[in-house]
Amino acid sequence: xxxxxxxxxxxxxxxxxxxxxxxxxxxxxxxxxxxxxxxxxxxxxxxxxxxxxxxxxxxxxxxxxxxxxxxxxxxxxxxxxxxxxxxxxxxxxxxxxxxxxxxxxxxxxxxxxxxxxxxxxxxxxxxxxxxxxxxxxxxxxxxxxxx
Amino acid sequence: xxxxxxxxxxxxxxxxxxxxxxxxxxxxxxxxxxxxxxxxxxxxxxxxxxxxxxxxxxxxxxxxxxxxxxxxxxxxxxxxxxxxxxxxxxxxxxxxxxxxxxxxxxxxxxxxxxxxxxxxxxxxxxxxxxxxxxxxxxxxxxxxxxxxxxxxxxxxxxxxxxxxxxxxxxxxxxxxxxxxxxxxxxxxxxxxxxxxxxxxxxxxxxxxxxxxxxxxxxxxxxxxxxxxxxxxxxxxxxxxxxxxxxxxxxxxxxxxxxxxxxxxxxxxxxxxxxxxxxxxxxxxxxxxxxxxxxxxxxxxxxxxxxxxxxxxxxxxxxxxxxxxxxxxxxxxxxxxxxxxxxxxxxxxxxxxxxxxxxxxxxxxxxxxxxxxxxxxxxxxxxxxxxxxxxxxxxxxxxxxxxxxxxxxxxxxxxxxxxxxxxxxxxxxxxxxxxxxxxxxxxxxxxxxxxxxxxxxxxxxxxxxxxxxxxxxxxxxxxxxxxxxxxxxxxxxxxxxxxxxxxxxxxxxxxxxxxxxxxxxxxxxxxxxxxxxxxxxxxxxxxxxxxxxxxxxxxxxxxxxxxxxxxxxxxxxxxxxxxxxxxxxxxxxxxxxxxxxxxxxxxxxxxxxxxxxxxxxxxxxxxxxxxxxxxxxxxxxxxxxxxxxxxxxxxxxxxxxxxxxxxxxxxxxxxxxxxxxxxxxxxxxxxxxxxxxxxxxxxxxxxx
Numbered sequence: 001x002x003x004x005x006x007x008x009x010x011x012x013x014x015x016x017x018x019x020x021x022x023x024x025x026x027x028x029x030x031x032x033x034x035x036x037x038x039x040x041x042x043x044x045x046x047x048x049x050x051x052x053x054x055x056x057x058x059x060x061x062x063x064x065x066x067x068x069x070x071x072x073x074x075x076x077x078x079x080x081x082x083x084x085x086x087x088x089x090x091x092x093x094x095x096x097x098x099x100x101x102x103x104x105x106x107x108x109x110x111x112x113x114x115x116x117x118x119x120x121x122x123x124x125x126x127x128x129x130x131x132x133x134x135x136x137x138x139x140x141x142x143x144x145x146x147x
Numbered sequence: 148x149x150x151x152x153x154x155x156x157x158x159x160x161x162x163x164x165x166x167x168x169x170x171x172x173x174x175x176x177x178x179x180x181x182x183x184x185x186x187x188x189x190x191x192x193x194x195x196x197x198x199x200x201x202x203x204x205x206x207x208x209x210x211x212x213x214x215x216x217x218x219x220x221x222x223x224x225x226x227x228x229x230x231x232x233x234x235x236x237x238x239x240x241x242x243x244x245x246x247x248x249x250x251x252x253x254x255x256x257x258x259x260x261x262x263x264x265x266x267x268x269x270x271x272x273x274x275x276x277x278x279x280x281x282x283x284x285x286x287x288x289x290x291x292x293x294x295x296x297x298x299x300x301x302x303x304x305x306x307x308x309x310x311x312x313x314x315x316x317x318x319x320x321x322x323x324x325x326x327x328x329x330x331x332x333x334x335x336x337x338x339x340x341x342x343x344x345x346x347x348x349x350x351x352x353x354x355x356x357x358x359x360x361x362x363x364x365x366x367x368x369x370x371x372x373x374x375x376x377x378x379x380x381x382x383x384x385x386x387x388x389x390x391x392x393x394x395x396x397x398x399x400x401x402x403x404x405x406x407x408x409x410x411x412x413x414x415x416x417x418x419x420x421x422x423x424x425x426x427x428x429x430x431x432x433x434x435x436x437x438x439x440x441x442x443x444x445x446x447x448x449x450x451x452x453x454x455x456x457x458x459x460x461x462x463x464x465x466x467x468x469x470x471x472x473x474x475x476x477x478x479x480x481x482x483x484x485x486x487x488x489x490x491x492x493x494x495x496x497x498x499x500x501x502x503x504x505x506x507x508x509x510x511x512x513x514x515x516x517x518x519x520x521x522x523x524x525x526x527x528x529x530x531x532x533x534x535x536x537x538x539x540x541x542x543x544x545x546x547x548x549x550x551x552x553x554x555x556x557x558x559x560x561x562x563x564x565x566x567x568x569x570x571x572x573x574x575x576x577x578x579x580x581x582x583x584x585x586x587x588x589x590x591x592x593x594x595x596x597x598x599x600x601x602x603x604x605x606x607x608x609x610x611x612x613x614x615x616x617x618x619x620x621x622x623x624x625x626x627x628x629x630x631x632x633x634x635x636x637x638x639x640x641x642x643x644x645x646x647x648x649x650x651x652x653x654x655x656x657x658x659x660x661x662x663x664x665x666x667x668x669x670x671x672x673x674x675x676x677x678x679x680x681x682x683x684x685x686x687x688x689x690x691x692x693x694x695x696x697x698x699x700x701x702x703x704x705x706x707x708x709x710x711x712x713x714x715x716x717x718x719x720x721x722x723x724x725x726x727x728x729x730x731x732x733x734x735x736x737x738x739x740x741x742x743x744x745x746x747x748x749x750x751x752x753x754x755x756x757x758x759x760x761x762x763x764x765x766x767x768x769x770x771x772x773x774x775x776x777x778x779x780x781x782x783x784x785x786x787x788x789x790x791x792x793x794x795x796x797x798x799x800x801x802x803x804x805x806x807x808x809x810x811x812x813x814x815x816x817x818x819x820x821x822x823x824x825x826x827x828x829x830x831x832x833x834x835x836x837x838x839x840x841x842x843x844x845x846x847x848x849x850x
Contacts, residue, residue, distance in 0.1 A: 022574050023557050024550055065564060094558065098534075101551070103543040 001054060008055035012042045024097070030111055037112040044123050045089030048082045077134055084130045085123060092122015154197040154238065166194040166207060173197065173207055173219070187219055190226065196239040196249070206239050206247070216247065291315055298347040319362070326366050334370075334393065334410075337362040338386065350818025363410060370412065381407050382479065388423045398426045403482055405475040408468050416464065420471050421455045427478075428452070441481055447474040494812050501808060505801045512794040521708065527562065528709040531555055532799065535716065536806040539831075540813070542823050546589045549723035552716055553581065559713050573699050576692055580724040583689050587728045589823070600685060600726065613642035616684035619691040624675070626694070627782065631659070634676035641741075642684050649741060650748065652680060653755050667847045671778050674767070678775075681738040681768035686725050690775065693721055697779040711795035714776060715803065718796075721772030722834065729830035730822075738768035769830075770837045777841045781848045793842055800835055807831045 016038035021027055025034050046060075053059045061067075063079075064086055096118030100109055108114060150169035157163050161178035172188035191209040196216075198206045205219040209226065216239060217226035229247065240248040297311045319337065326333050339359035341349045349356040361381065363371070384404030391398045392411065406423045408416055431440070431448070440448075451474055454467055462470075538544045538551050560573050585601075586594035599612070617639040624635055637652045659673045682690060700713070707713075727733065739761035754760060767774065780796075781789060811828045814820060 019561065022561075022578050024554050061567065067564075097554065101543050101547040102541070 004055035005050055006055075008050050008057060008060075009042060011057060012046055012050070012060075013038050016041055025111060033112050037116060040116060041089055041093060041119055044120065045086045049086055052078070052082060080134060081127065081130050084126045088122040088124075088126020088129070089119050090122075092125075093119040095122070153195045156197050156199050158199050158203075159201070164197055164199050164205065166197045168193050168195060173205060191217065195237050198239040198241055200241060206241060208237075208239060208249070216249065291318065295343075298343045300347070302345065302347040303343055304345075323364050326364065329366070332367040333365065334367075335362075335364040336390075337364075338383075340383075352816045371410070379409070384479075385475075388419075388426070392419050392422070398423060400426070401430060402426060403430070403479070405471070405478075408471065413464070416468070420467065424451055424455045424471075428456070438485060441477070444474070444477050444481060447477060489815055498805070498808060498812060501801075501805045505798070505805050508794075508798050508801055512798060524708040528712055531559065531709070532712055532802075535712070536803060539807045539810040539824075539827060542817070542819050545823050545827050546587055548729075548827075549584045549720070552720040552723065553577065556713065556716050556720055559709050559716070563707055563709065569699055569702075573696060576696050576699075580689060580692050580721075583686060583724050583726055585726050585728060585733070587730060588732070610643060613639070613684045616687035617642065619687050620679055623691055623694050627671075627675075629672055629675050630669075631672040631676040631679075634659075635679060638679050641680075650751060653751055656680075657751075657754070667844070668849045670844055671782070671848060674774060674778060677764065677767050678771060680741075681764050682725065682771060683738075689721070689725050690771070693772075693775055694779070697776075697783060701779075701783040711792065711799050714780065714792070714796050715799040718773045718776035718800075718838065719803075719834075721775070722770065722830075725771055727769055729827045731826055731829075734765065735768060736765065739764040766833070766837060770834050773834050773838045774841055777838060777845055778848070781845045797839070797842070800838065804831055804835050 013035075017035055020034050020038060049060055049063065053063060064083065093115045096115035099114050100111065102109065108117075150167060152165050153168045154166045155163065156165075163176040163178075165174050165176075166172075167174055170188070171191050171193060172186050173191070173194060174183040175185040175187070176183050187205070191207060194207045194209050196208040200206070203220065206216055206229065207219065207226075209215055209217045216229050218229050219226045238250045242248070294308075294311055294315060297305075297308050301307045322335060326335060338361045342356045342359045343349050344351070344353055344356055365371075382404060384402075385407050387402045387404045388398045389404075389407045389410065391402075392406065392415075405427070406419050408420065411419050428448075447470065451470060454462065454470070535552075535555055538548055544551055556577060557574060560570060560577065563570075565573075582597070583600065586596050617635075620635055620639075623629075624632065633655050634652060637648050637655065640648045641652065656673070656676055659676055663670050663673045678690065679687070696717070700710075722729075727735065777793075780793065784792060807828050811820070811824050814824055817824065
């Protein structure tokens, strides 16, 4: 099982690298920077999903995109945390690309720096947000039950 | 010592550096050795001047024809170009303030460049450009560079700014002292071109940006006789005639400033005012056809006319000066009101009308689907729409708008629910279209156009590209079941430089046009025939890619929430991906004027050479992205869904146009208004009009 997880990591890193290039990262220059960035994203965001779904790429894809297979399974809190962690990281990395074209001439406006910071922030905020959301839902359910 | 040694430098470690002109290298000896330890050559060509800093950096003049100073480290193999001059530097010196001095023999001058400045501006510190042996001061213009850059970088209150201002102060003090010592009467004028805000920027209309100082110094006693002590303000346009007077040149034809009388010597004032008034008369006569002048201006002008031109009445000098100044004030206020004030009321009225029409369109045409509302999808679509609209509010996003639109389209493609292979194929096809983006003037240093993309007039030698383009077009024509094969064959022949094909092409286009007038359902054949001509073989691949991208998007479309936004973005993006930029200087005029001149029949040529036909060709070429968007929507989607989809796409486009107009209004005082924002608005407007026009024209289009 460890080999499948390891293989899944490598596949996801390569896929993330490809997606970064498709989204506008430079193709022939800064290859190592893009590669390190994809390693970072996969390590932070995708680790819980890979381990709990035992390294099956198809399952991961269906899980992330809410395809029909997973709607029937009861949603435990764990699933919410994992899914929102991945989406938080991805949305954070996406938002981090916004300051790059601006002409402020700052040292941190080069390619992966803003995306790294914002993906970390996105991952962190997604955990907090999921926790709060589940807590609110639990309170709502409690209120409904006692009414 | 190497052939032809030109310059020698010995540093504090007793290391000897010698330039060898004929050997194109710099030789280095340590103390005591007879053999050089290093022979630095690379892209040095015919070096003459040499200087070595205490840090061990070697500055050598290293270009054969023009001057170029390169910086070398002792162990490096390549030199970095520091400075470009007009001619070779016969000697180089670098002082403690990091100023580079270059002595140019051929132009008899010594120039200085400060390292604070990124530009290539050089300042002449000595020499008049003529050979001679006197040491007279130069009569002319100097630019003290660096203050503006320091201000932008650090702000006006930084300690670096203090250092720079002290430097400038020192220079001014030295100049005034040497003026005092000499016995030639001189006038020193120091003027700034703009101020700066607290952040060091300029270009807006804050008071501390548009106000700057002027400093005058002369060694002629009793020169300035200002009667009042209050603060004196002059406009920068008034410097033009004043400086022309001092430099004994003619005042330019379209000058609208008037002499600053108080700094002209008393005995010259009458003549100066007369000259200026005569120039203004000529110019006002010229523009009075287009600009109305008020009555007060006419009255003042008439009385000045009697003084200067017809010599009817004599007045004393003070009265003439007062009349002159009054005329200056009235005229410039009038010009400012006419030419540099916006009519805010009309602009806001127009914006409100646009907003009302957008809201009415939204309420009439936007149907809320009866299925359950998918919150995530709606939030996603709305946030992307807002980002799409917000692009036009920032100049750095507008400059890179092609990549921003590409980014948004890729996001939509990668998020929507599609078969995963189709998703990646679509993404990859879009990635391929990035090759066809061309650079804007503002992207110049870091963006270089690929050579094969720009057409040159003498590129008829290789036929590979036309061959591939003809195959691409053939595939498009077969797949879209088009019948414009004749135009296709003719244009392919034109690409392969077979003569006399263009006249047949024009004839076929005219015949097709008459045919379309009777049967409007075949308008797409006409459009394809014109497109294959105006787009040319280089960008035919983009049309090919466009066709496939739209095909994959429409193939099995599961009633996507973000499809209207995607279509609007695609139409906008393919304006850039067919090699255009929304700048007036990059309109591709070659679409209307083919490179090979074929003799045309006289009636045919009078039609073809008319402004209307050429204009239509250029419009079709520039906005081919929008046109193909509409045509492919009409052809690839079943008729019952077309109306709804087109309405939604037009709503997105209306709002985009509204936000672009709003951004131009809000940023009307921005420095880059006329260069970036308003051309973008113009192109958006014309693209929108053409899109609406084609929605109507293609109503009867059959699948």
